[in-house]
Amino acid sequence: MKAYETSYIRNIALLGHGSTGKTTLAEAMLYAAGMTSRLGKVESGSTVSDFDPEEIKRKISIRTSLVPILWKDYKLNLLDTPGYFDFVGGVKEAVSVADGALIVIKASAGVEVGTEKAWEIATEADIPKMLFITEMDAPNVNIEAILTTCKEKFGTSIAPVQVPWYEKGQFVGYVHVLKMLGRRFDGQKVVTCPIPDHLEEAIKPIRTMILEAVAETDEVLMEKYFAEEELTPEEIEKAYKKGVMNKEIVPVLCGSAVNATGISVLMDTMVSLFPAPNEAKPSIGIHQKTEEVKEIACSNDEKKSIFIFKTIVDPFIGKLSLFKVKTGTIKTDDALLNVRAGEVERFSHLYVLSGKEQKEVAALYPGDIGAVAKLKTPRTGDTMADKDFAYQYEPMVFPKGLVKKAIFPTGKGDEEKMSSSLMKLMAEDYTLSVENDKETHETILCGIGEQQLDVVVSMLKNKFKVDVYLAQPTTPYRETIKGKANVRGKHKKQSGGHGQYGDVVMAFEPSGDLEMPYVFEEKIFGGSVPKQYFPAVEKGLEECTLKGVLAGYPVVGVKAVLLDGSYHPVDSSEMAFKMATTLAFKEGVGKASPTLLEPIAHVEIKVPDEYTGDIMGDMKKRRGHMIGMDQRDSKQVIIAEVPLAELYTYATDVRSMTQGRGEVDYYFERYEEAPVDIQQKVIAARA
Incomplete structure (x- = not known):
């Protein structure tokens, strides 16, 4: 392939809702440019950009693919992105290098959640946008309704370039409103012809919309427009491109990717309206x-x-x-x-x-x-x-993976193989991460959604030949005490020769500090336990707090005071006093009203107004406690505290409840006492 100079390159991200036909559109462009001899189909797994076995099996894009289209004298670098939210990392990668975004809308579905997300991502990336309404040959398409929704959602920058032309319910062509020319489809070609009379009325409001948008880009044109002077085609085209480059105008085109109609016009329009890399906004460099x-x-x-x-x-x-x-x-x-x-x-x-x-x-x-x-x-x-x-x-910022599952290898000894394979998958997808829980000894896989984690499991098996399974992570509960207890722990063992003798009297009570496992004090009078054995008592205490008496979880917030005891001048040893402390701990903590603590997370859920009721109702089911609400970017932010055990797949659940419009973030806040019924379930599960 020859090298193309900068002014002849266009870098374009294909964005949109899942299954709107982005990959099919890329195929139609390849075909229209004469780079393939037939249209590849997603259903048959024969497309250029969906080549991964997982994509062919699932019939969706799961990673961004590069598809260069050589069109006339230009090279269009198409970045075909995934439409499903679980694979948003690929979209972030694409817009980081794209100089324009083509947002695809399926005519039969209209503006969907993924369309809104694509618009948000392209706006955040600060790149020019264009909309392409595909499947215009589907029955009962209402393009006026789609354009109205676009204007409601995205504002007055929406400026259609074409008015579709139907005959007997068939999509046969369009009127190019920018150039005021009729265009009729003739197989794969587009033939210029007079504007049909029946479309004159439909054209007027669109033409007015374009002229208004064009006039706003330039003061001279604004004066001419208000003076009702005719704008020349050259003035309109130049100002229109300026408006697109400045993100003040978003052109709307239509066609059918399946039948490859309107595709050559789309590519011509992308070449003429989208910036070359040297015309696009500069990159940000940090010294x-x-x-x-x-x-x-x-x-x-x-x-x-x-x-x-x-x-x-x-x-x-x-x-x-x-x-x-x-x-x-x-x-x-x-x-x-x-x-x-x-x-x-x-x-x-x-x-x-x-x-x-x-x-x-x-x-x-x-x-x-x-x-x-x-x-x-x-x-x-x-x-x-x-x-x-x-x-x-400037590096890219990827969303944090908040859906969490514990991942285990099926085969014995496959831990290292699983770990190295996960590292390779994480190098490909920065929304994936792994946490190694030192307490539970579990590997926790974190991602954007459950479908993404399911793909990881499948890839590990098929690509890296390591079988794994996912499970709910073990929640890191804690144990503490609410009451007080004074107990004696005596370890006495006699065998041939030296025996073992250690005797302690200890008081246990809450320390008030749940950050620390224990606080140790000694109040010995008269040397009933020699000072040399104090470290052994504390060592026994330290080991005991690793596993509590209720369900074997680490113990926190305990104050242990050594009050009294006794020793034997020959049989006492550090080991004997450690054993005596262990006996005292088990009995004392058992008598001091032991209880289970659960981790509580601070949660923020950002949703459109209409979903706040659903989210708050769901919060109650998850034993969540509302803290407040805030308004951010025209959305409501619900702030709550929720037990961590209820949150491992919460990001997916929020997307389901809000049709993909909700976002979640959470972090560990503190421990607090779990309700009795939860304690009983956890203790029974650990028995």
């Missing part, structure tokens, strides 16, 4: 030493630098690092410094990916997207550059 922030334009004027936005780890081909060239021209055999790791690595081969296919190239110009294999140090978010390039690009 390695001074932390000074600088805007770095995509050009050949600077030293060489790239940003690694994605990592693919394959058991056979090794690690592939996908990158965007930010400055300079990258060539085979270039040696670049990994700014984070401080290591220089040589690029022995450069590739352009098209789905799973790797095409070798000799050079990549600024703004292009490529891949390099088998580098040792790079990871997602790294900057690699010439040694005297002093800046590091």
Whole structure:
């Protein structure tokens, strides 16, 4: 594949709700550009971008794929992203290197939750947007209703470029309102023709909308518009592109990916309206030493630098690092410094990916997207550059995985294999993480949703040949006491030779500090227990607090006072006093009203107003305690305290209750006494 210069490159993220037809649209573009001889289908697993066995099996995208489209003199780097929330990490990767976002809407479904999420993500990334309404040939499509919803949800920037043209219920063409031309489909071609009379009325409000949007981009045009002077086609087109680049105008186009109609017009429009990388907003660079922030334009004027936005780890081909060239021209055999790791690595081969296919190239110009294999140090978010390039690009921020499951290998001795395979999957997906619980000795897998964790289990089995299963994590309960008890612990054992003798009288009561396992004091008078045995008593106490008397959980908040005791000049030893303390602890804690404490989390749930009732009702079922409410970004934030045991899959449950519009964050707050019925269940389960 030849190298394309910066002004002939367009980097576009395909965004939208799950199953709206993003992958099918990418296939239609490949076909319309003559790069494939037939349309690949998601159903048959024959698409270019969904090549992973998991994607073929599930018939959904689970990772972002790069699909370069060579259209006329241009190269469109399409980043086909997953639509399902569990795989949002892939969307974040795509928008970090895209210079424009094409949001796909299925005509039969209209604006869905994923459409709103895609809009939010593209807006946050501060890149120009375009909407494409696909499946226009489906029966009973109401494009006016879709446009009205778009304006309600996304504001007045929505500006349709086309008015669809139907004959006998069939989608046969459209009117290009920007150019005021009729366009009729002739197989895969689009033929220019007069505007049909019956569409004149439908065109007027759309044309007015476009002229208003265009006039707002320029004071001179605004004056002409209000003076009712005619704007020239050149003025309209130039101002329209300026409006798109400034994120003031969002064009809307329509067509059908399944039948490949309207696709060539879409690609022409993306070329003409979306910015080339050197026209797009500059990248943010942070100086390695001074932390000074600088805007770095995509050009050949600077030293060489790239940003690694994605990592693919394959058991056979090794690690592939996908990158965007930010400055300079990258060539085979270039040696670049990994700014984070401080290591220089040589690029022995450069590739352009098209789905799973790797095409070798000799050079990549600024703004292009490529891949390099088998580098040792790079990871997602790294900057690699010439040694005297002093800046590091802003890293991506990934959402935190709050759905948690304990993961266990099925086979004995597979722990290490499971661990190393998980590390490889985490290198690919930064929304996945692993926590090793030292207390329960469980490996906790954290992700965005249960579907994502299910894919991990499947990948471990099929890709890395390690069988695993998931379970609910063990909740880290604690034990403490509410009352007081004075007890004697005596350890006396006589055998041939020296015996064992240790005797302690101890008082147990709450210390009031649940952060500390125990507080130890001694109030011995008259040397009934010599000082040399005090450390042995404390050591026995320390060991006893590791496992409580109720259910074997660690003990906290206990004050133990050594009051009295006795010793034998020959048979007493440190071990004997340790054993005596153990006996005293078990009896004393058992008599001092032992109780179980459960971990409580501080939870914040951000939802649209209409879902607050459902969330609060569900809170009661989870034994949650409301603290308050707050307003943030036009959404309600419900603040509560909830037992941690109720939260392991709560992020998924909130998405279900809010149709994907809710977000959750939580962190451990403190321990408090569990209700009696919960205590009984936990103790019975541990028996």
